């Protein structure tokens with residue numbers, strides 16, 4: 001399997017044919033405990049379900065291959081994965097994080113991180129100079145970036161951040177949920193850790209909560225600490241979820257390729273619409289970081305975009321409420337297209353403008369998605 005492409009290995013779940021029966025779908029291992037040999041040893045390596053599980057390990061191996069990493073830890077959610085990484089830092093620690101990022105994690109960094117010995121400087125992560133200036137020599141242990149960032153889809157320069165982190169003796173972690181391993185490989189660009197809310201594209205069917213951390217090195221203290229924290233906190237992904245995630249992963253490449261094509265078509269269609277003030281999509285030549293997107297996201301610009309409405313918040317909400325094909329729901333990366341007025345979700349203090357709708361493009365016929373938005377805009381305009 002090693003000479004095949006990432007896509008082939010992903011489709012075949014890294015060659016996980018079960019040796020005993022020849023089953024081409026890996027079994028779901030639900031045992032929480034394992035028998036010792038008479039000599040009191042665990043010769044097969046498994047001891048208890050909180051530190052490890054064989055189905056979860058199969059899933060982790062597929063993701064390690066996708067990210068060209070050394071080891072992956074799967075968690076019960078993206079938030080559990082991300083927070084475990086922050087808690088794995090030797091503390092007290094200073095962290096640099098972006099102003100625009102997944103809001104619940106930003107809220108945790110703002111409200112809870114200090115009580116865990118973490119101080120955080122928020123910066124405009126599109127600006128390498130600001131990241132460099134935010135570094136506190138000897139204290140900064142982690143630069144956290146999210147690219148493209150939710151919900152404005154601005155980019156952080158992964159290779160540039162990796163250089164800054166290295167010279168500061170810090171780690172770089174990348175939330176690559178929106179980029180997916182299909183389009184970006186942060187570890188090959190110098191990041192130390194890549195995180196996914198696997199709830200989104202990796203699973204892709206809106207029926208599993210999961211998160212992953214993939215490490216460039218399995219020898220690092222950070223990996224050892226994150227492994228310890230997952231085990232002691234009981235934050236490991238469940239075996240049934242791991243089996244569903246493995247199934248979702250098999251179609252990751254075809255899903256993301258189609259979602260990129262449809263998102264681009266939607267962005268291009270609405271970029272010049274007179275009721276739309278901004279179409280935020282890294283694949284549009286008008287995107288402020290178009291060049292970086294072309295370099296850092298290979299094969300597509302993602303399935304996420306946001307539209308800002310000239311008529312302000314009222315127009316955005318009117319359009320969302322008139323859509324018939326798009327589903328009004330939170331989350332992203334699934335096969336069904338979702339729409340959300342993010343400012344309502346994120347509340348006061350959000351950097352998300354109130355005239356913005358976030359669109360997660362699914363696998364429906366793109367003409368249906370465009371027609372639905374067109375009719376909703378027409379209705380909103382008539383109101």
Ligand code: PLP
Pocket residue numbers: 077078079080102105146150175177178196197198199209210211331
């Ligand atoms: N990171 C990003 C970019 C997300 O969009 C989300 C969830 O929306 C998360 C992290 C958190 O993931 P989860 O909901 O799986 O905990």
